[in-house]
Amino acid sequence: MTAQTQATGDFMIDAHMHFGDFVYKGRNWSSYEEYVKAAESVGVKRFCAVPIGKHSDFANKSTPDNESILKLAKRDKRVIPVFWLNILDFSKKERSSLDQFFAVKLHPDLGEFAIDDPRVIRIVNDIDLPVFVHTNESKDHSSLQRMTNLAKRFPKKKFIAIHSGSVTRTFFKLHDYAIPDNLYFDVSGVQYELILKKLHSMVGADRMIFGSDYPFGDPRVALERIRVIARNKREFDRMTERNIAELLGL
Numbered sequence: 001m002t003a004q005t006q007a008t009g010d011f012m013i014d015a016h017m018h019f020g021d022f023v024y025k026g027r028n029w030s031s032y033e034e035y036v037k038a039a040e041s042v043g044v045k046r047f048c049a050v051p052i053g054k055h056s057d058f059a060n061k062s063t064p065d066n067e068s069i070l071k072l073a074k075r076d077k078r079v080i081p082v083f084w085l086n087i088l089d090f091s092k093k094e095r096s097s098l099d100q101f102f103a104v105k106l107h108p109d110l111g112e113f114a115i116d117d118p119r120v121i122r123i124v125n126d127i128d129l130p131v132f133v134h135t136n137e138s139k140d141h142s143s144l145q146r147m148t149n150l151a152k153r154f155p156k157k158k159f160i161a162i163h164s165g166s167v168t169r170t171f172f173k174l175h176d177y178a179i180p181d182n183l184y185f186d187v188s189g190v191q192y193e194l195i196l197k198k199l200h201s202m203v204g205a206d207r208m209i210f211g212s213d214y215p216f217g218d219p220r221v222a223l224e225r226i227r228v229i230a231r232n233k234r235e236f237d238r239m240t241e242r243n244i245a246e247l248l249g250l
C-alpha cells in the first residue's frame with residue numbers, strides 16, 4: 001500500500017473532472033484556474049482529468065484532445081490523466097499513447113452506442129486499465145443494467161459508473177440489478193441525493209467515489225454530497241480518497 005492510500009482524508013482525489021474549453025455562444029464556461037481555485041478551497045489534492053467530448057467527435061469519428069491532458073499533467077503533478085476513448089476512432093495512433101493514462105472513459109450517450117455493445121466488449125478486452133463509463137438511466141443504451149452486464153463480463157477489471165445512473169428512475173430500478181463487486185459509483189451529475197442514499201445502502205462506502213464532473217459540476221458541491229452520505233470518517237476517507245487510489249493503483 002502506498003503512502004497515499006494510507007492517508008486519511010488528507011489526500012482527497014476528484015475522480016472525475018474535465019479540463020479543456022467548453023465554449024457556448026462565445027463564452028468559455030471552463031477554466032483550469034477556476035477549477036483549481038475551487039478544488040484547493042475544499043482541500044482536494046489531485047484530480048482525474050479527461051478532455052471534453054462532443055457529439056461531433058462521433059459524427060466525425062474523432063477523439064478529443066487527450067494530448068492536452070498529458071501536457072497539463074507534466075506541468076501540474078496533481079493531474080491524473082484519463083483517456084477519452086471514442087469506440088469509433090480507436091486507431092493504432094490512439095492506442096499507442098494509452099500507457100501514459102491511468103484509466104479510460106467511455107461516453108455511450110454522445111456516441112449513442114450501448115454500454116455492452118460488442119465493440120465496447122472487444123476494446124475493453126484489449127486494454128489493461130480501469131474503465132469509467134457515463135451512465136444515464138433515462139436512455140436504454142446507457143442504463144445501469146447494461147453497465148452491470150459489461151462489468152460482469154470482466155470480473156478482474158474495475159469499472160466506475162459515472163453519474164450512478166443519474167436520474168430518478170435509477171432509484172426504482174436499483175433493486176433489479178445484481179451489481180458485481182468490480183463496479184463502483186461516482187456521485188457527480190446525480191439528480192437526487194436519495195439515489196445515492198439507496199446506493200450506499202446497497203453497495204456501501206467502499207464502492208462509492210467522489211467526482212465533480214467539472215465544468216458541469218463543482219468539487220465544492222460534490223464534496224457536500226459525500227458529507228451527506230458518509231456515516232463516519234472512515235466512510236468519508238474511503239469515498240474521497242482510498243477507493244479511487246486503490247482502483248487506479250496510485
Ligand SMILES: [Zn+2]
Pocket residue numbers: 016017018162213
Ligand atoms: Zn463527465
